[in-house]
């Protein structure tokens with residue numbers, strides 16, 4: 830990748846990092862904001878949960894940005910993590926934090942799909958078992974209730 834293009838990406842990442850950090854600061858402030866008693870607490874909780882989720886996503890993005898900046902510094906930016914081939918420039922423009930070329934990415938998604946399929950078939954087995962367990966659990970609970978009642 831030529832140095833001019835590399836500098837463009839570096840600027841893009843620095844800008845992206847600055848924006849993300851600012852957003853995170855803002856959300857952090859919101860999280861710590863004292864809410865009045867009149868505010869519905871469950872709404873505050875929902876908002877907080879959403880902010881936390883967003884913060885998680887943003888810190889994940891920050892790690893990716895830092896990784897990309899590091900790669901720009903050591904001259905490996907734009908190279909695929911898997912095959913060391915060059916990541917397509919159109920792909921980098923669309924998704925600057927991409928660390929895999931399109932064919933490795935697709936390969937990864939295929940094997941991920943395979944894992945999902947395996948998980949699903951495992952869950953299928955468990956679903957059968959969990960149908961049995963709640964029955965046992967509820968009968969245990971009933972026993973407990975009876976014991977408690979007899980104590981009173």
Ligand SMILES: [Zn+2]
Pocket residue numbers: 909910911912913914929930931932933934
């Ligand atoms: Zn690759």
